[in-house]
Amino acid sequence: MEERGKQRNLLTLALSVAVLIAAPGAWAQSPPGAEETRAGTIAASQAEKAKTLHPHEPNTAEIWVKKLEEQFLSGAMHWHPYFQSAYAGGGFTLGAGYATHVSPYNTVDLRGSYTFSGYKRIEAEFLAPRLFDRRGKLSVIGGWREATEVGFYGFGTGNTSQDDRANYSFQQPYVSATLDVWPTRKWLFLSAGVEYSQWDQNPGEGADPSVEEVYTPQTLPGLDAKITYLHTQGTAAIDWRTSPGYSRTGGYYGATFHDYSDSDDVYGFRQVDYEVIQHVPLFRDAWVLSLRGRIETTYTDDGQTIPFFMLPALGGGSSLRGFTSWRFRDRHSLLLQAEWRVLVNSFMDTAIFYDAGKVTASRSDLDLEDLKSDYGIGFRLHGPAATPLRIELAKSNEGLVIVFSAHASF
Amino acid sequence: MHLLHLLVHPVTRRRLAVAVCTSTVLVATLALGHAASQKFYRDDPIVREPETQDASGAQPRDIDLFYELTYNLFVVPRRPPTNTRAGNLNTIDEVPDSSWFTNRVGARALTLEELTRGPVAGPPPASATWTITREKSAGAAPGFTAQDANGETFFVSFDAPVNPDGATGALVIATKIFWALGYNQVEYFLTDFRPDAVVIDPKATKRRPSGERTPLEQDDVRETLERAHRRADGSYRAAAGRMLPGKVLGGFEYQGTRPDDPNDVVPHQHRRELRALRVFGAWTNLTDMKGGNTLDTVISEGGRSVVRHYLQDVGSTFGVGANGPHEWNEGWEHVYDGAATKRRLLTFGFGFSPWQTADYEDHPAVGRFEGDAFDPETWKPRSPTAAYVEMRDDDAFWAARRVMAFSDEMIRAIVKTGQFSDPKAERYLGDVLIKRRDKIGRAYLPKINPIVDPNLDASGVLTFGNAAVQAGFAPAPASYQATWFTFDNTTGEATRIAATESATERMPAPAQLRPTPGAFVKVELSATSAAHPAWAQPVHAYFRRQADGWTLVGFERLRDKQ
Numbered sequence: 001m002e003e004r005g006k007q008r009n010l011l012t013l014a015l016s017v018a019v020l021i022a023a024p025g026a027w028a029q030s031p032p033g034a035e036e037t038r039a040g041t042i043a044a045s046q047a048e049k050a051k052t053l054h055p056h057e058p059n060t061a062e063i064w065v066k067k068l069e070e071q072f073l074s075g076a077m078h079w080h081p082y083f084q085s086a087y088a089g090g091g092f093t094l095g096a097g098y099a100t101h102v103s104p105y106n107t108v109d110l111r112g113s114y115t116f117s118g119y120k121r122i123e124a125e126f127l128a129p130r131l132f133d134r135r136g137k138l139s140v141i142g143g144w145r146e147a148t149e150v151g152f153y154g155f156g157t158g159n160t161s162q163d164d165r166a167n168y169s170f171q172q173p174y175v176s177a178t179l180d181v182w183p184t185r186k187w188l189f190l191s192a193g194v195e196y197s198q199w200d201q202n203p204g205e206g207a208d209p210s211v212e213e214v215y216t217p218q219t220l221p222g223l224d225a226k227i228t229y230l231h232t233q234g235t236a237a238i239d240w241r242t243s244p245g246y247s248r249t250g251g252y253y254g255a256t257f258h259d260y261s262d263s264d265d266v267y268g269f270r271q272v273d274y275e276v277i278q279h280v281p282l283f284r285d286a287w288v289l290s291l292r293g294r295i296e297t298t299y300t301d302d303g304q305t306i307p308f309f310m311l312p313a314l315g316g317g318s319s320l321r322g323f324t325s326w327r328f329r330d331r332h333s334l335l336l337q338a339e340w341r342v343l344v345n346s347f348m349d350t351a352i353f354y355d356a357g358k359v360t361a362s363r364s365d366l367d368l369e370d371l372k373s374d375y376g377i378g379f380r381l382h383g384p385a386a387t388p389l390r391i392e393l394a395k396s397n398e399g400l401v402i403v404f405s406a407h408a409s410f
Numbered sequence: 411m412h413l414l415h416l417l418v419h420p421v422t423r424r425r426l427a428v429a430v431c432t433s434t435v436l437v438a439t440l441a442l443g444h445a446a447s448q449k450f451y452r453d454d455p456i457v458r459e460p461e462t463q464d465a466s467g468a469q470p471r472d473i474d475l476f477y478e479l480t481y482n483l484f485v486v487p488r489r490p491p492t493n494t495r496a497g498n499l500n501t502i503d504e505v506p507d508s509s510w511f512t513n514r515v516g517a518r519a520l521t522l523e524e525l526t527r528g529p530v531a532g533p534p535p536a537s538a539t540w541t542i543t544r545e546k547s548a549g550a551a552p553g554f555t556a557q558d559a560n561g562e563t564f565f566v567s568f569d570a571p572v573n574p575d576g577a578t579g580a581l582v583i584a585t586k587i588f589w590a591l592g593y594n595q596v597e598y599f600l601t602d603f604r605p606d607a608v609v610i611d612p613k614a615t616k617r618r619p620s621g622e623r624t625p626l627e628q629d630d631v632r633e634t635l636e637r638a639h640r641r642a643d644g645s646y647r648a649a650a651g652r653m654l655p656g657k658v659l660g661g662f663e664y665q666g667t668r669p670d671d672p673n674d675v676v677p678h679q680h681r682r683e684l685r686a687l688r689v690f691g692a693w694t695n696l697t698d699m700k701g702g703n704t705l706d707t708v709i710s711e712g713g714r715s716v717v718r719h720y721l722q723d724v725g726s727t728f729g730v731g732a733n734g735p736h737e738w739n740e741g742w743e744h745v746y747d748g749a750a751t752k753r754r755l756l757t758f759g760f761g762f763s764p765w766q767t768a769d770y771e772d773h774p775a776v777g778r779f780e781g782d783a784f785d786p787e788t789w790k791p792r793s794p795t796a797a798y799v800e801m802r803d804d805d806a807f808w809a810a811r812r813v814m815a816f817s818d819e820m821i822r823a824i825v826k827t828g829q830f831s832d833p834k835a836e837r838y839l840g841d842v843l844i845k846r847r848d849k850i851g852r853a854y855l856p857k858i859n860p861i862v863d864p865n866l867d868a869s870g871v872l873t874f875g876n877a878a879v880q881a882g883f884a885p886a887p888a889s890y891q892a893t894w895f896t897f898d899n900t901t902g903e904a905t906r907i908a909a910t911e912s913a914t915e916r917m918p919a920p921a922q923l924r925p926t927p928g929a930f931v932k933v934e935l936s937a938t939s940a941a942h943p944a945w946a947q948p949v950h951a952y953f954r955r956q957a958d959g960w961t962l963v964g965f966e967r968l969r970d971k972q
Contacts, residue, residue, distance in 0.1 A: 050672035101620030
C-alpha cells in the first residue's frame with residue numbers, strides 16, 4: 001500500500017511538472033538548457049503526460065447523477081415516489097410505486113400512498129400511451145382507497161360555518177378505464193371513461209363529531225349508504241395549451257358529461273362540468289394572466305337523490321384555496337379563478353391569485369352574488385410540461401391555508 | 411460538505427493536494443530562477459502547436475448533459491476567474507494552428523468563394539433516396555442518421571414547423587462563420603428530404619421508453635417528421651451534416667484536459683479560442699455551448715493518431731432553435747441566473763430585463779435575434795463554461811479583431827448560403843450580424859491598449875497600428891510613447907535605453923539602438939488618450955535582430971494577472 005502511495009505521489013509530481021510546463025505563459029519560461037526550441041518544450045510536456053495517461057474518472061457527484069438519470073430517465077425506472085392522496089384533504093402524503101414496461105411503450109404501475117391522517121390508497125394502472133397512431137391514450141385502473149376524516153359543513157355557501165364541521169369516512173374499491181383521444185393530434189380533445197365502484201360511507205374519525213352524530217339519513221341523503229355506481233363520462237374540449245401540467249399560453253374550453261348510475265336506483269344522478277381556462281402572456285411570457293371558470297351542475301332522475309358526499313364541492317388546493325377541502329357543497333357550483341403568474345426563471349414561477357365561488361341548491365342561483373373569495377401568493381417549480389411542486393399561502397375570511405401540491409393549479 | 415468537495419473524486423482530491431504543494435515549490439523555484447531563464451527560442455513565434463504523441467489510446471466518453479448543466483450553472487459561476495493569460499499562445503500573443511483551431515479570417519485574406527464554401531470539402535448528398543440507419547442520437551432537434559443515394563452517412567435535421575428555413579439555415583450559415591473564425595466544423599448542406607424517397611434500413615433500430623431497442627418503423631419516421639416544417643409539396647427542407655472521419659470520442663469539456671490524450675496539455679479553460687467563444691457566441695447568439703455540442707475524434711495524421719476537436723453543433727445560433735424560436739430570455743440570461751431570479755422574485759416581475767423590451771423584427775427564419783438592445787459584454791449563453799468565465803480583456807480583444815475582420819460583403823455572402831425563401835429575412839440577418847459585429851468592436855477594441863502589428867524596420871523605424879482607431883471606434887490618441895530597452899534573452903534582464911514619443915503611429919528608434927545580429931530589443935508602447943486612460947498601460951513588443959532587419963518575436967498585451 002505504501003509503495004503504491006509513493007508511486008501515486010511520484011505520478012502526481014510528474015503531472016505537476018507537466019501541468020506547470022503547460023501552464024499559461026510557461027511556454028515562454030522553460031528552464032535553461034532544457035530543449036532548444038519552443039516545439040521541443042511542448043513536445044517534452046506531451047511526452048511527460050504520455051507516461052500518465054488514463055481514462056476519464058468521473059467524480060462522486062457525476063457518478064450519482066448518472067445513476068439517477070439511469071434510474072429515472074432511461075426507461076429502467078421501476079421504483080418511484082407517489083404523492084397522490086387517496087382523497088382531497090388527506091394532508092401530507094407519502095407513497096411509492098413500482099412501474100414496469102410490458103411493451104416498448106405500455107406500462108403497468110403498482111402504487112400506494114398513505115397520509116398522516118390515515119388516508120390510504122393502493123391501485124394498479126395499465127397505461128397505453130400511444131394508441132391509434134399516437135392519437136389515443138388508454139388508462140385502466142383497479143384499486144381501493146380509504147379516507148378517514150372527510151369534512152362536511154352542511155349545504156350551501158352562506159349558511160354554513162367552519163364550526164359546523166362533521167367528519168365521515170369511506171372505503172371504495174374501484175375499477176375504471178379512460179380513453180383519451182386527440183383526433184387531429186392538436187386542439188380537439190375527446191375523452192370517454194367508465195368506472196365501476198362501491199362507495200361505503202362510514203362514521204368519521206378525528207377531533208370533529210362524526211356525521212351520524214349531527215345528521216340523520218333523513219336530513220343527510222346518503223348517510224351510512226353503501227352505493228355501487230357505474231360511472232360513465234365523456235369530455236369534448238378544445239385544448240391549445242402547450243401542456244395541461246404547465247402552460248404560459250393557450251386555452252382549454254371543454255364540457256364533461258357524467259352519468260352515475262346506482263345499481264339500486266336510489267342515488268343515481270347526472271352531472272355536467274363546463275370549464276374554460278385561458279392563459280394570456282404579457283411582456284413576452286414574463287407575466288401570464290391565467291383565468292379559469294368552472295361550473296358543475298347536477299341532475300337527478302325521478303325519485304332518486306344525490307348522496308351528500310357526491311355533491312359538487314369547493315374548497316381546497318385546486319378550487320377555493322383559502323378554505324379547507326370540501327368546505328362548501330351543494331347541487332351546483334361556480335368557481336372563478338385568476339392568477340397573475342410571474343416568470344422568475346426557466347424553472348420557477350411565482351403568482352398572486354384570487355379565487356371566488358359559490359355552491360347553490362338551484363341552478364338559477366349560479367350568479368356572481370354572494371361569492372366566497374380568497375387571495376394569496378404561490379410559488380411553483382416547473383418543467384416545460386409539468387408542475388411537480390406548488391406551494392401556496394391563501395387567505396380567506398376563515399383564515400390562512402398553506403397548499404402543497406404536485407400539480408398545476410389549472 | 412462543500413459542493414466543490416463533493417464534485418471532486420477522493421483520489422483526485424489527494425492528488426490535487428500533493429500537486430498543489432509540489433506546484434507551489436516549483437513555482438517558487440521557477441520564480442527564483444527567472445533571471446536565468448530563456449524567454450525566446452529560435453523557433454519563436456511558433457505557428458503550429460506540435461502534437462508529438464500517439465493518441466490512439468483515447469477512449470470514447472459521454473459528457474453527462476444534466477451533470478454538466480448543473481455544474482456549469484451552480485459551480486462554475488461561483489469560481490472567480492483566475493485572470494491567467496491564455497496558455498496556448500505563441501510569443502506574439504497569437505493562437506497557433508492546432509488540432510483545435512486554424513487561423514483563417516483576420517490572419518489571411520479569405521476569398522468569398524472560400525468563405526461560402528466553408529468547411530465543405532466533399533460533394534453534397536445525393537438526395538434522390540435516403541436510407542435511415544438509426545434515430546438521431548443527440549440533441550432535441552427532429553432528425554435521423556441516414557445514408558444518401560451514394561451510401562454516404564449524414565446527420566439529417568429539419569426546421570421547426572413555425573420557423574421554416576430557421577434551424578437549417580442557421581446550421582449552414584453558422585458552420586461557415588465558425589469555420590472562418592478558425593474552428594473545426596462539420597460539412598453541412600441544405601438538401602431535400604421527401605418521405606416517398608425514404609427507405610428504412612432493415613437493421614435500423616430505435617431505443618424505446620422501455621429501454622429496449624426495436625426495429626425502426628414507418629411510424630417512427632412519421633412521428634419525427636410531424637415535428638418538422640413540411641413544404642406545400644410534401645417535402646422537407648433539411649440540413650445534412652457529413653459524418654466526421656475517425657473514431658468518435660464524444661464531446662470535450664471546457665475545462666481541464668483529456669486525461670487520455672497526451673497532446674492535450676493546456677487546460678481547456680485557458681485555451682484562447684475556447685475563451686473567445688464568449689465573444690463569438692455573443693456575435694452569433696450561440697446560446698447552447700454545452701459539451702454535447704462538441705466532438706473529439708481520433709484521426710490519423712502524419713502516421714500518428716491525434717485527437718481533433720470540433721464545434722460539432724453551432725445550430726443554436728441567431729434566434730431559432732430546432733424546436734422553435736429561442737426562449738425570450740435566451741442570450742440575456744443563463745437558464746438559471748441568480749441575479750435575475752432575485753430581482754424578479756423580489757419585484758414580482760416589475761424589475762424588467764432588457765429582453766422584455768427588445769424589438770425583434772418578425773422573421774420566422776431568423777427568430778429572436780436583434781442588434782439594437784444587444785450588449786456584447788452582458789450577453790449570456792444558456793449556461794456558462796469555465797472557458798467563458800476565464801476570458802480576459804486580451805482574449806476579448808483578440809476575438810473582437812477576428813469578428814471585425816468580417817466585412818459587410820463577407821457577412822452578406824455567408825448569410826446568402828442559408829437560402830432563405832424570404833429575401834427580407836436574409837437582409838435582416840445580415841443587418842443584425844453587422845450591427846452586432848460593430849457593437850463587439852466598439853466594446854472590446856478600445857477597452858485596453860489597442861496597439862497592434864508593431865514592426866521595426868531595418869532602418870530603425872517603428873510602425874504599428876491602433877485597432878480601435880482603425881475601426882473608427884475611438885479618436886486617435888494625443889500621442890504615443892515608446893520606452894526602449896535592450897533585452898537579454900538569457901537572463902530576461904531589460905535595460906532602459908531611451909524613451910520616444912510621436913503623434914502618429916510611426917516613430918524612429920533611438921540612436922542608442924544597436925543593430926547587432928542576435929540582439930533583442932524590448933519596446934513598451936502606450937498611448938495618451940483622455941477618452942481611454944487604459945491605453946496608458948503599455949503593450950510589450952520584443953524584436954530580434956536578424957541579418958536583414960528586426961523581427962517581432964514577442965508581444966504581450968496584458969501580462970499574467972494584469
